[in-house]
Amino acid sequence: MFLEIPIENIRSIGLGTRKKLEKLRIKTVRDLLFHFPHRYEDFSAICQIADIAIGASVTVQGKILDIKNIRTWKKRMYVTEAIVEDNSGVIKAVWFNQPYLAKNIRRDTLVNLSGKVVLAQNDACFSNPAYEIIYQNTFAKEPLHTGRLVPVYPETFGLSSRFLRFIIKPLLKFTDKVPDILPEAMKKEYRLPAIKWALDQIHFPENIENAELAKKRFAFDELFVLQLFMARKRLMITRQKAPKINFYQNLAKEFVDSLPYKLTEDQRKSAWQIIRDMERPEPMNRLLEGDVGSGKTIVATLAAFMAAKNQAQIAFMAPTEILSRQHYEKIWPMLDNFGVKVALLTSSEAGLSGKPLTKAALCKKIKSSEAPIVIGTHALIQKNVEFKNLALVVIDEQHRFGVDQRAALQNNESRIKNYEKGKKPIIHDSKFMIPHLLSMSATPIPRTLGLTIWGDLDLSRLTQMPRGRKPIITKIVPRAAREETHEFIRKEIKNGRQAFVICPLINESDVLEVKSAKQEYEKLYKIFPEFKIGLLHGKLKPKEKEAVMAAFVGRKLQILVATSVIEVGIDVPNATAIVIEGADRFGLASLHQFRGRVGRGEHQSYCFLFTDSSSANTAKRLKAVSTAQNGFELAEKDLEIRGPGDFIGVRQSGLPDLAIASLSDLELIEQTRESAKKLLIKDVNLKDYPLLVQKLVEFKKRVHFE
Structure with missing residues (x-):
């Protein structure tokens, strides 16, 4: 079958290239065709050299008057300079560390140059432009790298988008061999293009509108298969038997x-x-979501x-x-x-x-x-x-x-x-x-993910907190205000309360995380010499962990220093303050979980987010934590800020990037969910849709949510 042809059978793909492509999980023609661009360079504006504006991204077509390599001893690199002329004027183009270009592009060659125009020594100049040689004496070829919307692909070291365009373009002649899994009626209902057109336009679109429509088609495909998979999973569960529990x-x-x-x-x-x-006589499959303490x-x-x-x-x-x-x-x-x-x-x-x-x-x-x-x-x-x-x-x-x-x-x-x-x-x-x-x-799922990734579960939500529970006051604390926070914690403890301190997240190794916890413990011991401080980290044996927690719950310790292993759900009503060091290193859901360690008693509780980061993104994320009224609101903000890919279980699921990116598109999700339901009502075993059955088999092998 054409789509299953191994990439090594494609001319111009040798052993070295094959290994690089395999790093991108490309092993067959199908993988190549479905390796989609993640963005496009807009080089469709073709203009005369005389009309070029500084700062614009444009394409010019002209003849090479001169091209040469210059070695700059100061920076130890080659600079390739070319002078290009059209009937309105001349412009210089400069490339860095690509001396082979002087051999590839000869004098009198007709070329397209696409890129951003900069000002260099008071003259307009192309800096590192994309180039394409125009062959006038052969059958007119459509440009691949210039003079159009140019696809930019996910790459790996030694494998450029230019090369990917070169090997993908010829394969598009055979897209009529790609089976279209969607029923005609469904494509008509949602105004979706045919698979052949969509493949052509996602790789080499005529305009941005076509590119977006092609993306929508493939996002619909992936989400529809996901919804069909989840709907069948739910159906399988309902066909099993479970004990009936009578309600008294x-x-x-x-x-x-x-x-x-x-x-x-x-x-x-x-x-x-x-x-x-x-x-009911079939098994329940329900997820009960709710904030800590709900x-x-x-x-x-x-x-x-x-x-x-x-x-x-x-x-x-x-x-x-x-x-x-x-x-x-x-x-x-x-x-x-x-x-x-x-x-x-x-x-x-x-x-x-x-x-x-x-x-x-x-x-x-x-x-x-x-x-x-x-x-x-x-x-x-x-x-x-x-x-x-x-x-x-x-x-x-x-x-x-x-x-x-x-x-x-x-x-x-x-x-x-x-x-x-x-x-x-x-x-x-x-x-x-x-x-x-x-x-x-206690980790709320955004609504769109609840309809897709967790679509096989029924959801129940606890959005209200028990009566009398006071909202936790959350503050972002820069380095300059830490002393003031330490004094506040001292007062809380002197009033009979207790405090948690969460150490910064360290990804490199457990050893470093333990070292970080010990350093934090020693630092706090100097700041609070009058209090008893406990230390909890992942390398402690279970009995040691339990002894530390028991001492904290029993009020024998006033401060508990812990790494991110601190158990979800641990109930210490007397703890009213939590300090999270390096708060910018944690995800929003983790920060919300940590905050839930306090606020479980009658006393007002506080959460202090310590950060040394001055980035705008950090400020936006931490502000979301400090202003969100509950975990559900925060989960939606987290989805908005980070996108769906970083949510637990999503990036590791094996879903394609295009499907992951669409997990926040509520309209598309609802369309695919409804379509899957309708199809299963009409044909529960999908007897009339063998292509969909095959797709579901492939989906099950590739994607996992457990």
Whole structure:
């Protein structure tokens, strides 16, 4: 097949060039054709030399009167100078460190020169212009590098856009061999061009409008396939079976009335969405989003309580032992009054409703269903942990928990693996059910990403904070104001409060990050000699980490210095100040997570963003953090500032750059989402669309979101 021809079969691509192209993930003709320009140089304005304006980007056509190389000993480089003439005047062109040009472009040669015109020694001059030799005695060729909108491609060392234009242009003669995956009716509805035209115009557009329309076509293709993939994934989940959880209104009311506070409207709405999902015979796949402290855990606890009262079991997984114990210590006393036992199982401890147990004893109780709710880390997925009738999995801080992982909790790994490997799909009966899944996250997802990357999940949002919770005051602190901030923290601690200090993010190595944390600890020890300071970093053993956290929670430490490993969700109501050193090095979502370590009690809390950066972009980003009222607002600002590519799971997903860039285009997202829905309603198995089926197979191999 033409598109699968290896690049080494293309004339003018040798071994060296092939290796360079492979760095750009180009191995076949298809890869070359779909290696799109990321911008265009506008050299379409062709003018006479006499009409050139300084600072303009233009193209002139003229004859080479003279060309020579000059060696500048001072800077140790070659300068190539050419004098070009048309019927209106002459102009000089200068190239740096390209002495071979004097051989390539001879006197009396007719050339196009395209580039920016600068002023040099009071004369107009082209500096490093693109050039193209015009052959008058041969069939007129369309210019590639000058006199038009010129494509500029993603490049690698030793592989220029000029060369890419040279090898891509001849391939465009064969674009009629590229299959068009979109149905004709869909192209007509959204006014999308044919694939052949789009390929021609994205590489060598006649005008910028054509280039944009071609980009839209390919962005639509990629997003449509993504939406189709997610819609089918959702459909596959609905075809599986899950235990039905009945809703007992009186019990739910008793539980809510027993709480020492009133639920927010968002909590009530989200709890109802979850309860309705669990009443259905197919598995729930819901993500509960909410700011730190918005009350996600209590919503999940209500769902777990309802499942337990249906004689079912619940696995409640947290990312760390500290968080697991924190959930356990909050939940078991709450449910003990209702006769529901709650267990804790991590790699280092086990317990049931406040009483310590051996792991073996607890595993027996889980197997016999005497422990209906089990809270723990990934220790819950171990083979020696068997649930009798698992109905609900709650995951804290993980957007996705695959069907195979859910099955692992049900001890049915082999059957799921059989399904995953593409063998004949299993039709699940009542003996093999997939538990409902509720994921929780304090990292809000922008709306457009929620409709695409996380399109296989139903979303519930907690945008309101519990009553009485005071907004955290956030301040950007330049170096000159640090002493004042330290004095403020001293007063807070003397008033009985505590403080976090987050060290700068260091990407190079864990060793450097630990060194940074130790240096920060020593510096603060000198600034606050009267206070007890703790240190938390990634190289500490789990028991050492827990001992430090326990000392801080128990108020034996006044200041906790930590690297970015500080656990999401750690609850220290007495901590009212957090200092984030090198705030400009962290993403907005991380800064918001850190800020959520404080503001969990009755006292006013403060977040101080320390930065030495004076860049406008840093100021814009940190201002977004200081002014955003909640994580959802901040997530949208982050998307606006950084673009979709830097969001967790997006850049690593394998999606093409053009699709990633379109993840903030709400109109295009809604169009592709609606199109995918319509097509699946019409033809759920896509029997009439074999090209789309093939595309989905390729998409699954290339793209991953787990």
